[in-house]
Amino acid sequence: MGAVATRQAFGDAIVRIGGDPRVVVLTGDLKNSTHTEDFAKAYPDRFFDVGIAESNMLGVAAGLALSGKVPWACSFAAFIANRLETVRASVAYNAANVRIVGTHAGIGIGDDGASQMALEDVAAIRALPNVGIVQPCDGPETQRAVEYLLDHDGPAYLRLMRQKTETVHAEDYSFRFGEAEVLRDGADVAFVASGGLVQESLGAARILEAEGVSARVLNVHTIKPLDAAAIVEAARACGRVISAEDHNVDGGLGGAVAEAIGEAGVGARLVRVGLRSFGESGSTAELYDRYGLSAARLAGAARSLLSR
Amino acid sequence: MPHATDAPARPDVQTLRDISRELRADIIRMLVEAKSGHPGGSLSAIDALVCLYFGGVLRYRPAEPEWPERDRFVLSKGHCTPALYSVLARAGYFPRERLMSFRKFGSPLQGHPDRTRLPGVEASTGSLGQGLSMALGMALAARIDGSGRRVYAMLGDGEIQAGQVWEAVMSAGNFGVDNLTAIVDCNQVQQTGLVRDIQDEEPLAAKWSAFRWNVIECDGHDHAQVLDALDGARACRGRPTVILARTVKGKGVSFMELDYNWHGKAPSPEEGERALAEILAGESSPAPAALRGKGDR
Numbered sequence: 357m358g359a360v361a362t363r364q365a366f367g368d369a370i371v372r373i374g375g376d377p378r379v380v381v382l383t384g385d386l387k388n389s390t391h392t393e394d395f396a397k398a399y400p401d402r403f404f405d406v407g408i409a410e411s412n413m414l415g416v417a418a419g420l421a422l423s424g425k426v427p428w429a430c431s432f433a434a435f436i437a438n439r440l441e442t443v444r445a446s447v448a449y450n451a452a453n454v455r456i457v458g459t460h461a462g463i464g465i466g467d468d469g470a471s472q473m474a475l476e477d478v479a480a481i482r483a484l485p486n487v488g489i490v491q492p493c494d495g496p497e498t499q500r501a502v503e504y505l506l507d508h509d510g511p512a513y514l515r516l517m518r519q520k521t522e523t524v525h526a527e528d529y530s531f532r533f534g535e536a537e538v539l540r541d542g543a544d545v546a547f548v549a550s551g552g553l554v555q556e557s558l559g560a561a562r563i564l565e566a567e568g569v570s571a572r573v574l575n576v577h578t579i580k581p582l583d584a585a586a587i588v589e590a591a592r593a594c595g596r597v598i599s600a601e602d603h604n605v606d607g608g609l610g611g612a613v614a615e616a617i618g619e620a621g622v623g624a625r626l627v628r629v630g631l632r633s634f635g636e637s638g639s640t641a642e643l644y645d646r647y648g649l650s651a652a653r654l655a656g657a658a659r660s661l662l663s664r
Numbered sequence: 665m666p667h668a669t670d671a672p673a674r675p676d677v678q679t680l681r682d683i684s685r686e687l688r689a690d691i692i693r694m695l696v697e698a699k700s701g702h703p704g705g706s707l708s709a710i711d712a713l714v715c716l717y718f719g720g721v722l723r724y725r726p727a728e729p730e731w732p733e734r735d736r737f738v739l740s741k742g743h744c745t746p747a748l749y750s751v752l753a754r755a756g757y758f759p760r761e762r763l764m765s766f767r768k769f770g771s772p773l774q775g776h777p778d779r780t781r782l783p784g785v786e787a788s789t790g791s792l793g794q795g796l797s798m799a800l801g802m803a804l805a806a807r808i809d810g811s812g813r814r815v816y817a818m819l820g821d822g823e824i825q826a827g828q829v830w831e832a833v834m835s836a837g838n839f840g841v842d843n844l845t846a847i848v849d850c851n852q853v854q855q856t857g858l859v860r861d862i863q864d865e866e867p868l869a870a871k872w873s874a875f876r877w878n879v880i881e882c883d884g885h886d887h888a889q890v891l892d893a894l895d896g897a898r899a900c901r902g903r904p905t906v907i908l909a910r911t912v913k914g915k916g917v918s919f920m921e922l923d924y925n926w927h928g929k930a931p932s933p934e935e936g937e938r939a940l941a942e943i944l945a946g947e948s949s950p951a952p953a954a955l956r957g958k959g960d961r
Contacts, residue, residue, distance in 0.1 A: 380808070402808055404839070412797045412831035419801020422779075422787060424732070425808070427801070442828065445791035446798055451780055 358495075359520040362551075363459040365498035366516055367391025370428060372499070373506050374399050380420050380427040384410050389518075390430040390459050410435050414442040414454070421452035426506055433458025433474030433515060440480050447511045448484040455505055456481075456513045461491070462602030463635035463643045464552050465518040470634040474515075479607025481513050482580050488512040488533070489579040493554035494523045497577060500531035508533065517602075519640045521552045536583035542572035545658045546590035546597050550576045550609050553600040553629075556644065559651025564658055571658065579609055584616035591617050591624035596661050598627045600654060605630035627661050629654060670734070674720030680887040683754065684714045688916050688943045690750040690763055696936035698767040701775070704926040705820060706747035708851035708884070708911040713751045715890040716816060716847075721898075723814075726756035729783035735813055736802045738787045740795020741820035741849065742776040743928065748785070749773050757784035793826025795819065796846060800836045803844040803904075814898070818847045822854030825863045830875075836904045837876030844904040845897040846877075849884065851913035855927045872906045884909025916943050 371394045373379055380402045381395045387405060396403040406413045410431050417427040429436060437443065437458045447454045461474050481487050490505065490512060492498040498516070505512055524539065539554065540561050547557035554575045561571035572590055576583065591597050597617065601609040610628030617624055629648055636643070644650040648657065687710050695701045716722050716737065725731045739748050746766065753760045758772075765771035772781040776790025787798045799817035806813035819829065836844055850868070852859055859865060869879045878900040882889040890909065897905035913927070914920030917939040931939055 377808075380804075404804065406831070406835045409828075409831035409835065411794075411828040412800075412835055415794050415797020415828065415832065416801035416804065416835070419738075419787070419798035419803075420805050421801070422798065423736075423802045423805030423809075425805050441791060442794060442797075445788070446794045449778075450788045450798075 359522050360495040361518060361520045362492050362494065362498045362516040363518060364391050365495040366457065366502060366514070367394060369499045369502035370395050371398055373503060376506065378424065378426040379506070380404070380425045381430065382406060382413050382417055382427060383430045384408050384413050384435070386431050389432070390457065392430055411439045411442045414439055414456070415446045417454040418446040418450055418452040421454050422450065426453055426455065428455040428457050430457040430459065432460040432472060433477045434460070434472055437474060437477035437481055437513060443481065444484055448486045451486050452511055453509070454511050456511070457516065458513065459516040460518040461515045461551065462517070463631065463647060464602050464640045466640045466643065467637050469637040473635040475604045475631050475635065476607070478515065478579055478603050478609065479611065482607060482612065486510050488581065489515065490533070490577060491515040491551040491579060492577050493551055493575060494521055494525055496523065496525040496527050496529045497531060500529055501577065504531050504533055515551065517552055519552065522555050524555060524558065531577070534578045534581045534583060536586040537575040537577065538572065538586070539575050540571065540573040542570040543594060544570045544596065545662060546572040546574060546594040547600055547654065548574045548576055548587055548590065548597055548609070548613050549600040550579060551602055553602055553649060556649060556651045556654055557600050560654035560658060563651060563655040569658065569662065576609060579612060582612050582616060584620070587613055587616045588620040588622055591622045594624070596625050598629055598654065598657055598661065600649065601630040602649060603630055605632060625661060625664065627657055629657055670723040670725055671720050672718055674891070675718070677887045680714055680719055683718055684711050685943060687714065687750040687754060689940055690753070691746040692931060692936050692939045692943065694746050694749070694763050694766045695930040696933055697764050698930060700767060700930050701746055702743040702928050703746070703920060703931065704853060704913040705741060705744045705849065705851060707915045707917060707920065708913045709741070709744050709747045709818060709849045710750070711885045711887060712818065712847055712849065712890050712909050713747055715887055715894060717751050717755055719887070719891050719894070721894045722816065724755070726784065729757065733811060733813060736786045736799065736815045738789065738795045738799045738815070738817040739777055740789055740817050741792065741823050742789030742795070745773070745775065745777055748777060752784040755784070792823040793828045796829055796832040796836070799844060800832050800841065803841040804839065806843055807841065814843045814845065816845045816847065818849060821848055821850040821852065821859050821865065824848060824865065833872065833875045833877065840902050841904050842901050845894070846904065846906040848906060848908050849911055850908055851911040853913035853922055853924050853927065855924065857924050868908055876903055878903045878905040879908065880905060881908045881910065884911035885915055916946070918942060
């Protein structure tokens with residue numbers, strides 16, 4: 357079905373909804389990397405480049421939102437989502453309808469190395485009231501998520517990837533904010549994944565299937581609010597859960613899954629796959645193998661869990 | 665155009681002085697009742713706020729707080745809620761008696777402004793350095809809409825030590841938003857000392873000017889001068905305006921003036937009585953004999 361980077365799909369989607377006069381796009385000298393150049397050309401009166409000043413960009417976005425606009429503030433996730441004090445006070449506490457768009461999330465960006473890899477952004481923003489967190493895994497899901505977020509009530513963080521990912525959704529896919537999607541049913545082990553780790557988990561499930569293991573794959577495109585019911589149901593049905601994310605497991609999806617299972621009192625075993633350190637330079641494939649995020653490594657984690 | 669009727673008609677300067685005196689007294693009463701809060705910066709800011717809200721400048725409808733075409737005011741130095749709330753009460757956003765609920769459990773009059781709890785508050789602030797960015801966003805929204813809405817933000821001279829302020833100053837200058845006015849309450853004192861002893865900022869006018877702002881300096885306790893400055897801001901085309909309001913922290917209460925200990929401490933009932941006696945007996949806002957820290961080093 358092809359492959360596209362979710363940041364590219366975002367750039368296409370924002371042009372598609374750009375006719376709505378509420379839509380304003382901001383960037384900090386990254387209109388090429390965040391794929392907002394087409395919007396800038398189509399709607400120059402509603403595009404602002406504030407330069408390398410992400411805190412100001414967030415505050416300006418909040419002011420636009422408080423005047424009825426739906427501003428999309430776009431930069432690398434590491435540089436915008438981690439301006440935490442401005443996200444907290446100007447965006448979250450004001451309940452301002454800002455869309456914080458963080459591209460280049462995780463070690464999947466590859467060669468640029470650790471300083472550009474956001475691995476704590478989800479944990480930080482998850483602690484802020486009012487802010488939704490959405491991480492689509494492919495092109496169609498990004499398109500539908502952007503369309504949904506135009507009318508979402510409240511602030512939201514949209515976490516996007518630099519690298520291309522295989523398309524797993526049809527064009528007529530219906531995005532349901534806050535509802536995890538069962539992409540593959542299974543009874544022995546459940547992968548609870550988000551972003552590019554959805555495709556890796558599907559790959560792991562195919563490897564395991566050849567070995568006679570039935571794996572469920574849950575696509576958690578909305579990390580907050582978390583679909584705890586779907587995760588608890590998977591834990592009950594499979595008894596073994598592997599959370600999978602390109603982010604630090606502490607406070608990220610892995611932390612959220614642990615909270616959901618723990619609070620429900622389900623006696624399932626959980627392995628959290630994700631980062632526990634900063635990243636480094638390399639190709640996506642090399643890094644996903646090194647840090648345990650590849651389909652093969654996820655399948656290995658499942659085998660290990662099943663043999664306990 | 666309905667606008668002309670949405671700002672109160674400009675009264676004479678003596679009337680504005682009387683309002684300032686009245687609101688200074690409200691500030692002291694609120695703080696005594698709350699037993700905490702920030703008197704110094706509230707007393708320095710009140711004269712400019714009185715000019716803005718009651719001098720025929722800001723266009724607003726207290727009975728219709730969400731009126732889309734209202735002008736916006738953002739109190740970036742969010743700790744000076746006593747000044748803001750006393751103004752909003754007098755403007756008619758809520759009954760004056762409610763001022764006595766300031767900082768108390770369940771009150772919409774939070775320690776720092778919360779727009780989700782109190783109509784009339786345009787932005788929740790209190791984490792310093794962020795209000796000018798938000799005001800810039802509001803000004804850009806008005807430009808997109810082709811609206812004549814104007815946006816005002818008040819910052820403290822201590823606050824502008826924050827880096828985000830200068831990010832906003834740079835971008836507002838480059839965007840040439842002439843519907844944006846920043847008022848810096850240059851009261852010379854921050855929480856733990858004189859501004860010039862902690863991080864000297866002068867020459868301030870040259871700094872803002874270098875970032876393509878129209879700069880107007882005035883005595884921030886002289887209502888006529890402040891009104892002239894606000895009129896100058898409205899007349900300026902192609903650039904945002906900053907009004908450097910030279911003020912005295914704690915203005916109007918002799919034992920608070922220019923004393924950093926009164927940044928964030930409420931007067932006791934006895935101190936409150938002394939303060940009220942001075943405020944109510946005196947000329948409400950005499951021009952300060954000497955403004956310290958203005959280009960003198």
